[in-house]
Amino acid sequence: MSQKKYGIVLDAKNCLNCKACTVACKFENGVEVGDEQYRIWVAEKDLKGTYPNLRLDFEPSQCQHCENTPCASVCPTSATYKTDEGVVLIDYKKCIICKACMTACPYDARFVSEVHHAIEKCTFCYHRLPEGREPACVETCPTKVRVFGDLNDPNSKAAKLLAKHDTYQLKPEKNTRPRLFYIIK
């Protein structure tokens, strides 16, 4: 069993909403064109304050690579599975497109891919990791919003950020225990 535990720590206040991450993801992973076909997104939060003192925040996100994985639990053919490092992946050849995982995911992180003829989602660019490369969204971000790393390695930048800052996770009430941590401003 690998001792690695991959995750991403995000400092969303640095996000410019340039969407370079979403473009990089599409190119890196060959995601087809279409407004329902995307692995990651940058959502605008509600406008805060009153004129002229206004603030607009952004929340970049993707598959949370949950430790308690509802999408894998409902998959009848075990097409969705977790690697030893905790990365949630899909074995496309086993996927029957029953879409149970899409209904089970509380983050709307999955979609039907016409390229793979299967359900698709963020893989943390798992194919790049053996080369020592970071996920495309992490690598391309001009303001380094996302920091990817082994959360079990105390020397990794992600683990250090996690130790240094208070963070929150999305929808903690669902008890999915996501691997994405957002730094509290």
Next chain:
Amino acid sequence: MSAHDTETKQGMVSAIKSLITFNKDIPVMPLIIIGLVLAGIGAVTAVVVLVKGHEAMYAVNREVPWGMLIGTYAYFVITSTGLAFIGGLGHAFGFENFAKIGRRIVVLATLVLLAGFTQILMELGHPVRMIIWMMLSPNFAAPILWMGVFYSIELVILALELYYAFKAHPTEKDHKTAAMLGFAAMVVGTLATSNLGFVFGSLTARPWLYGVHFPLFLVVSGITAGAALLMLVHNIAYKFSIPEEYKPSMDALAKLMGGGIGIMMLMYLWKFLTSIFTQPIGSYESAMALIAGPLAANFWIGEMLLAVIIPLVILLTAKGSTKKYGIAGLIFMIGLYFTRVNYIVAGQMPVMRKATDGSGVHADLSGLGIYSPSIAEWGIFLLGIGVAMVLYFSAEKFLDLKTPEHH
């Protein structure tokens, strides 16, 4: 081929020939023809869907991935297990009024189940892959895996029940076996339906669907549907003038259906109150989508008026009229279709994150996910209805569905 083999083969052929008859008194030819037309439209649609792909032809989307076809599938297979439940009451528990119509029950349950399978085959992206990988790489925690297991077993049990229902000169042992099969169909059918409820009830992400309500509601409404459909088909077969000998059976079915609607009403009451009281996130939005949102017409007219109020009023005022039972059954079966589609769609309408710019989420002005069935989905629905009509009314026309006296 040995002489013995030839003899066996000839015996089987003559046994099958003896089953086939032509019931000129049963006026179902127009219904068979209508069924053929509907199934034909559905078959053409299926070919177009297979050529162009689900994504191009169906209106289900990222926010609402399950739509009309899952609803139609549920409509058929839950009705089938409801029928099997009623058959079990007759065969295994000695309810003579249901045993008397045993043949119709088992034929209808089998053929309605087959019609349901057309829907799931056209809904799944890879039905062939499903058969392979469910065996090679099963996930025993997944409710859908058990759905496949239970409904497959149910089909085998129904096939065996069919054999015994039509066996010439059944022995005492055959009756005992049939009783055991009836009991098995009842148990497995109930497990299958409640597990189908758990396919939805296991989704913590979807508060409207999550929990114990739907596993139980589907069982209750399935038995109610079984009773409604039996009263309808008996009326059709006997030109809305059911013979006196079946009157007690129809009275018993009417009571079962009325009681079923009563329990459904009770479950509706508490489902809606718990979903509205203090506005729990997710289920509140779903409940309001049904009561006063995009699904309101389907809910009030289809689900409440056609599947609850009108049939119940007809049953309560029928005064033993089997014709009125049939009309109540017909109206209920139309309304129940809305019930099946509504609950699935309503459960997915609350989106998983707010539909702000960049979120990628598509929602209407009230923030709910958007879904309206496409023409192709209607076409596949017609395939299911057409197949059910052709199969069942052909059985009425060409088989003797009158249960023998000794049964």
